[in-house]
Amino acid sequence: MVCESIIWLSWALLKYSALALVATAVYFTYKLFYVPLAFRRKYSQYKNVYVKPKFIPVLGELKPCLDDINNGRAFYDHLKKQQAKMGGKDIKVYVQGFEPRIIIASNKAVKEAAALIPSKIDRADIQDNYRLMIGGLKFSSGSFNNYASSKGIAERRKSYFKLLGVNTSSQHIPVILKNAVQNLEKMKQEEEVLITEKISYMTNKIFMTILFGADLEDFLVEKHDYETSDGTTAKYNLINFFGHLLTAYHVEGAHPMTMFFPILNKLNVVNPWKRNFKNLSRFRSIMKEMLHRSKDKNSVWHQISQLEKFSKDDIFNDLLLIIMGGGDTISRSFVSMLYFLKKYPSTLSKLKHELAQHGFVKGCDLDQMFTMENIQKLEYLSYVIKEVLRIDAPIWTTMNYYAFKDVEICDVPIPKGTLMLIDVIGTHYDESQWLDPYVFEPDRHDPNSDFAKKSKDLGIVPNVYSKRAFGHGLRGCPGQAFANLELKVLAAFFIPHFDYSVPEEWLNKEGIGFALGTDFNFKLKID
Template structure:
């Protein structure tokens, strides 16, 4: 009797295992193969030359991430082929995904946003950190309202009132540094952008955050007491790593229900981080703080309120800090550009030391054409977010004549168009003058019809879900770069400067140690 029962259970378990195995094979081999075979016939669709079962493009990408080449050289090379290709049909591991390449295809997607293209909810990567945030939900009156609230409360389109905060945070980075020494620049810039945000959200309560430590479980299982700032940095990095973990795609439920590490651990850390942030905002004496506005927002549920606030911290801090490191890197790699920038700042009346804040205003910042060009060129060459969020179509459609079935998953490639040599002159070179209408380089580019165009610059995305923090981020970058150019002597190592293809986008694991001396 018992033996019979064991046999029956074993039989069903075996059958279930076999069915699951066949299902997995179907998902990882048959679906991707049919996808590849179907789309390779379209002349305007770029596919891999040979079908690479299972591994898709990921192995190549992971290898390049490890080398610090987060823009994957093949994306830059794709820039040469954009006249030919509108779309790339690729595999995220084994999941079919369309990448929107050409400007023509992007324009069509933006049109389709009115009828059938919207965000796709995905439960991995940074989205898993903020599952209720408006940024990953479909566009409707509620999400639009929540997006508007964020823009209004943070004054994202008129962020000049935060200039004093921004300057103060730059000063404190320098004050906490030794007169001369080696620093982890990525870490310092992360601190800077985090502090700017917290200062804006919580006012002077920022000081409490600096001194209080909270428990965080590291990948080795050891619990360490760290600041909330440090926690956000580690959590963002941990969630970015989910993109390149095969389990994320092979067994999504492990991630969705946080069943095994790293998902289990990251989920626990994330929940605690949110709890601590909520406690800090709630206990704040500042009744009018922007953080309180988020937490008292009547337009959404308690989870949504908290996630919207955390989402802004995630979206607005590491993006800007990585771009700052990039910019400082390019300036150090090109001393002539650094010098030209310094001269412009001095000419526009920016002074060192205590007078810096007094010398800086919206007008003086706007007058710094070259500073603006340097930042635009940084964002073109080293695009901090390489792909847009995930989108999907709710009905069968076509993009540039290519059939896109209902439910298809796609993203906009934000890098390749920056290297399109039919739109930019010498796209692989860092040349800020390409954005300066008065420069010889711009004039030459114009003669050749190579001055880019609105869709050839994609760092902040396009369409109705483009980045709402663009003006804020650009202002913050201008102030920080102006400040550090005048106040800090810094040098990346010769080895780092001579490496080709290095980038500091969000996936980057490259944390250069930089020799610094206060001026």
């Protein structure tokens, strides 16, 4: 009798395991083969839609990224040639893992898409969608970024950027400058500086101070336990904790297991999800404790809390989003600037000349020089920044958009529920919009320069949609004014105050880039 029950039980177990296995195989085949192939087939019938000739199952668009990395290039290098391959098509089909997407590519398509935001196209409402709530988005879970543009969400977004916008961001110049001075002093004490790390530390510290309080300096250097991927516990201060955690979430977001088993991503039951979640919970509670200590009435946290319009939790989540959105985008752009200026020495000389002409020289009176009025006079610097953001935008595409209704873009029907992205880097290398796009040439942004005139004579004239670094439309980057200001202050301070060298082999190599997700980190020697 016992024997019979065991046999029956084993048989049932075997049967249900086999059924579960078959069901899983059917599910994966459906999601990883049928859905993307059907998506490709559907869009292949439109002449203005680009569908890659070859279907790479599962890996899809990840494959060329891996090829780039394996060949020592930035993972998005292949995308620079994308526009040329597409032959002027408006839309591209993007197939990878479980979620096929549409890439909005041509200027015409971006213009049409931007006009549909937010009534028909908007941020995906992803707060409870574990398929889309991945990577860095988990870090700022609950922030306004994870919701479509309701009145309340739009108001939240607007409130922060009133304090970080064109008219108000000048109040933050002293904080930026103070951190730049401190950072330079520290860098001078080291023989060689790992530049990406150093600049990232500085921009994150600037942001923590502005957002949470200038009286938190001591708290920011206290060390906390951080669980590392090799199972040990590291001690990091809050800024390094943040940097490591965010990188861990970016890696988690790109992890194939996150793509294939999104439920594990939601449940956080195994590593790396479990470890990251534990670190994130610790980070959030330390940050909350820190907020209780801050008495700085000028901090964004304090000013927004005073409005009594939003819950403390919402403000907290939004500020985490803002540090995430603004810290490393700025640091990566600044490192890129240092790199391209060394690669193009005549541009560096021209920039130094402009800075000197306006009084930004070594030993100048910093408080007197660094006013909004003086900074705005630096025209060539603004062209240099524009060019950095063109040649090496810190984000290769916008964030996700979602069709809330059936729409048409450039006469291509896009049904409700489709996920979309707006291309950034492909457009920045489009030869029909940019003359010699592989050349770092700030003059292209100066309408009175010979280069811009030559370009115009050849019929190559970029328009507002040719520049995509900050996106377009109502959900485009709200931090653009702040980013430009911080980049200007950093450049106007650092360029006259230090001389540096970049390893020769880096300067001669093609495909180097510093966008988020890359790990180029050259050693800079300060002379």
